Each structure stands twice: as structure tokens, then as C-alpha cells.
Amino acid sequence: MVVGLVPSMPPVMMSDIFTDEQNENLFWILRNRGPWKLLVAQYFKNAAQLNATTGGKSADAGGALDLRPTFRGFFARNGVVYEEGAHDSFYSKKLLDSVKSLHGAEYAVPFLFQFNIAGPATADGSAHFDGRSWRGMDPMNTPPWLMSVMARSGLFERWEVQAGQVISYYYRSSIDGGFTYWPDGPDEAASHIAAPFWNNGLVTDNQHMFHRGESSGPLHRRNNLSGATMETVIEAESGGWAVRDADKTLDVYTEDEIRVLFHYDAHVFRGMDELRVYFDHKDDLKIDQVLEMLIADVRSRGVKIDDPSDPMNDPEFISALSNPYAIQPSTKWPVD
Template sequence: MHGPTLHPHPKGTLVSTTMRHPMVPAVPPRFVEDIYTPEEIDILFGIVRRGGPWRLIAAQHFSSAEEYMAVSGPKNRDLDRKLELSDLLTPTFRGYFGNYGIPLEGAAHELCYNRKLLDMIKDMHGAKYAAPNSYLFNVRAPAHSYDAGHFDSPSWRGMNKFNTPIWLSSVMAKSGLFEQWELRSGQVIALFYDSDVDGGFTYWPEGPDRPPARFAAPFRNSGLVTHNEKMFHRGEASGPRHKRSIPGLQLDSTIAGAGDDQWVIRNADEEIARYHDSEMRFLFHYGAYVFEDLADAKRYFEHTDDLTLDTALRMLSDDLRRRGVQFDESSHPMHDSEFVKILTRTYDMAPGSYPADAPLDLIGAV
């Protein structure tokens, strides 16, 4: 059995996460194997290889280093050094099989409503109903991992990843102010990385101030059933170590399949890197919302108790004042980098320890 590797926690050194904010999953992740049939794997990889080009994850979700840091936490770096978003880029690209609860690729239609995956997520929560949410994939070339640990973008009734920036969703979750609107969720994550050179999955099942655990590579159509919107986790560095830095990687770089077993990263028409399948790490990420009963589902779908952006920003501002945090009122708080910095610092929460076999890469040290 491919089980997690646990790491001892020094007694008396940390305060329980749940005393300040419950960023703890409903249950710890469960390792699963043979997630997809061979026919399903052919469908999924066919879409990934023949589609594209695919954009960087960072390009799809962030416009500044401050927004990235609000999601991924501190980087054990020189705090006097101002980071740019380009400093944080790794060659990790993303596309979607489905989104908004609907298939975006015709060939993946049945998979978007996969009963096996939905039942796994329902069973994790003991819920009666489940509704597909997003179905995405990551294509990752050899890469360092500057991610100090993050959690997936959470959702609330009325506010979710489709209408709320990820940085704001992360701040809201860490604030602990919005639990009454929380949408419970779950994910089935399938990994394909046929190597034991790094490439594992680190997670903090008892909160970021408790010791981590990890699932080590290789992964062959295996992965986990997990509650990643309430659990800090990170994909570890992967691929041949001497190929993990890509000179010229920029925010608008893309990747696409080439032939039967090659992947090419380009800046516009210029090829800047090329890799073989064996050097790549692939992730298929299926997500669904769960509902305790029909009344719970109706409250979501009929929008009878939605959280709004104005309410969320007012509650955050009120909480800053209660904490004695000084800030200037902004007419455009969503685009005020100083306000983003203040929120990020006020609700700062990130892992403080890492497995010895999967250390955090330091920016500027590799």
C-alpha cells in the first residue's frame, strides 16, 4: 500500500491550528489506485496532447506577486527583497475538461459526470448529494517548487472561483469569518509521474502549524480522494533536477504536445524548451460540491442565502478595524495592491515545516 509518510512533531512548540482557524480537512486524504480505466486514460491524454497550447497557471489566476503570496504563503526569503510575479513562475500549465459543472470537451462528457468519482467525494463527507464543479488538468515540465503550501480556492454560496479572485478567496478562508456560507467540496486527484525523483504530494492534515505528511512518487494512475479546500498541500519539485530551470520562461509562455511523446514550451513562435513524456508530471483534478440534504442543495441552487462581494469586503474591513490594523479606504479595493498586502499580512497562515525528503526550494538559491 502506498501510504503517507508521517513526520514527528516536537511537543510544545506550536499552537493548534484549530484554535485560530480550522484549516483542517473533514478527513485526511485517502490514497487510491486505478482511478481511471485504460480507455478513460486514452480519452483524457488525447485531449491534453492534441489540444492546447496551454497557459501557465500563474497567468490564469494572478496579476501580481502580492496576489500570488496571498495564496501560497511566505517563501523563507529575504523580506527586504521585492518580488515580481516573474520570480515565482514555474513551468506548470493548466487546462479544463469541464468547468461550471458542465463538460467543455465533448470527449470527456461522461467523465465529467463520473459516478465513481462523485461517490468517492460524497462518501468522504457522508453527504447525500454531489454536483460536479470543475475538472482540470495540470501539465508540468521539470520544475522547482516555490509553493510553500496552499489550499484550493474555496467556495461560498454566492462567491466562488468563477466570480471571485483566488487571492481574495484565500484571504476569506484564512480569516474564518465566512463559515456560515461555506460550500463543502471534495476532489479526486489522479497523478501520472513514472519516476521516484521527487515529485510527491506534501500535505498538512492537522493544519499548517502541525507536522506534514506526504505521498511519495511514483504515481501511475494513482492519487487521492481529498478535501483540498480545507487543507494546506503542495506539489513537490519534479523531473530531472538539472532541467528544472528554464531561461526565458515568462507569463505568456505556453506548452503543447509534439508528436507522440514530446512536449514543447514556447514564447509565441519561439521554442524555449522540449521534454519527453518520461520527464513530465501530469495531474487530473476532479472536483464536486456536496450537500447534506435537498434543503442544503436548494439553498445553493436557488440563491436564497448568498454571500456578496460587498458584504465580504465590509466584513473584512470591519475585522481589520477590530484588530486595530491601519488601512486607507479604497474606492477600488480589489485592485489596490496595498490593501491586498494588508489583508495578506493580517491573515497570514502557512506551513512552517517540510519533509526532509521534500524541502522547499528557495527563490534565488537555485
């Protein structure tokens, strides 16, 4: 068993996650408040950062990013709702109670509500776990690659803030498009949920569980997005979704070709003392402290690593820091 990469509880299936009115409001935001940027472009500047996030070793730290057609936007962040139409969903008692129940927690606080819009694509052959939260550091102020290294190192467990997610998929096709996850850890067998989905998914601890979205969309349309750059966006148009870069239209997807994910995240606390430590910032981590601890641990393993001048972006440093903790699920994919 890999410590820190096994969920506190197995995922629980959930249907009818949002009401019809909530879904109508959320999809209205998707269609009317875009355009939405590529997910990769929002989080990564080089391949080393991406490799560190998926947990694999980086053979080519300076390699180019694979700009896959998955786009991201936010309904709410840091407890703040961005759109009135997302308010009822973000503060849903149903969702909060589901997350509290998963952890057996007394309190739950809405933290993050985001969405993905994915065009036809072949899964890239890697799995990941979601960005974890620690006191003072979380997905809103910490690069994903660093959160992944912190989680895999096991050095920061005493600062960890527990969280739970409600994952809701929308994909009417039965052509692949499922969800793979490792409920017993990356060394054990994977589980699989098959499409189609509509307003159903999981209550889960994705911060401690490797998972991935599987290949989706018509076979002949997968990975057909050419000419994409870090500025490529997707936006709704009549009858579908257009992918654009500056004044060029790179592709147009029909509604049946895309897969939508709503990702709801809440922090949970076992009691008032735990909650107060978090909100009073009495024991927060800071990035400099984290880097010092990681560098010291890597060097104690006999790995040579130079002091970085640009630690957040230097590909060589990121690879050297991440590789000693590299891990990916060892079992075969159930599909693909």
C-alpha cells in the same frame, strides 16, 4: 489546531482512478486541444495576489511573479463539460460516490475538472490550500487570493459550500515528484506520498488542507525555463511537449520529464434543504459585502488599511488585507 484549515476527513488513497478508456480520452484532449497557458498567468497579476494565496506575508507587494513551468487547462467548469471525451469522467458515479463518502453527504454535484502539466522544477518552498466555495462565490467567479483570505479569516463559515476532490497524478519517474500534505492542520506534522504515480492519488478535502507538489523532473533540468512571459504556453509535439512564447521555442520536455495532474472537484450537500439554498441563491455572498467585512475585521485588529480604488488588483491593499491572517505550515518539509 487552526480552525478551517483541517480537513473534515483525512485523505483516502485511491488507485485506478480512471479507466484505460477515460485516460486515453483525457490525454487526447491534453495533446490535441492545446496550447495551454501558464497557471500563474491565468490567476495572478502581481506578487501580492500570489503571496495572499499561499498564506504567507507579503514583504514586497509589487514584486515580480515567478513564472514557473506549470500550465493549466480545463475539462469542465461550472458543471459544463468542454470536451466530449471528458464527459464520462466528469459525471463518473465512482468519483461522485467517493466524494460523498468522504463527507458523509447525501448529494454530490460535479463542479470543476482541471489539469496541470508541469515541467521540471524545484518546489518554491510554500504550501497552499485550494480555492474554497461559498454561496455566491467560488473559484469560477472569485480571485484565488481573495478566496484564500476569506478562508483564513474564518468570517464566512456560515456561507460555505462543502466540496471534495479526487486528485490523480501521472509521473513515471521516481526522481522526487511526490506530494506533501498536512492532514491534521498546519501546526502538525506533514505527510508525504512518494512517486512514481500513474492514475493514482487521493480522495481529499484540499480546500481545508495545506498541500503542495514537490520538486520534480531531472535535477539538471529544473527551473531551466528562461525567457518566459505571461503569454508562454505549452503544447504537444511528436515525442514530447514544447514550451513556446510567440515564435520562440523556450524548451522541449520529453514525456518522462513532465508530471500531469487531473483535479476533479464536486460540491456536496448534507440534505435537500442545504442543496436548495445553494441553487436557489437564497443566501449568497457578494464581493462588496465580503470586502466590507474583511476591512472592518482588519481595522478592529488595529491595522491601518485604506479604502481601495482597485481592490482586486492593488498590491498594497491586497497585502494589507491578507497579512493579518497570514499562516503557513510550521513543520519542516519531509523532503526537498
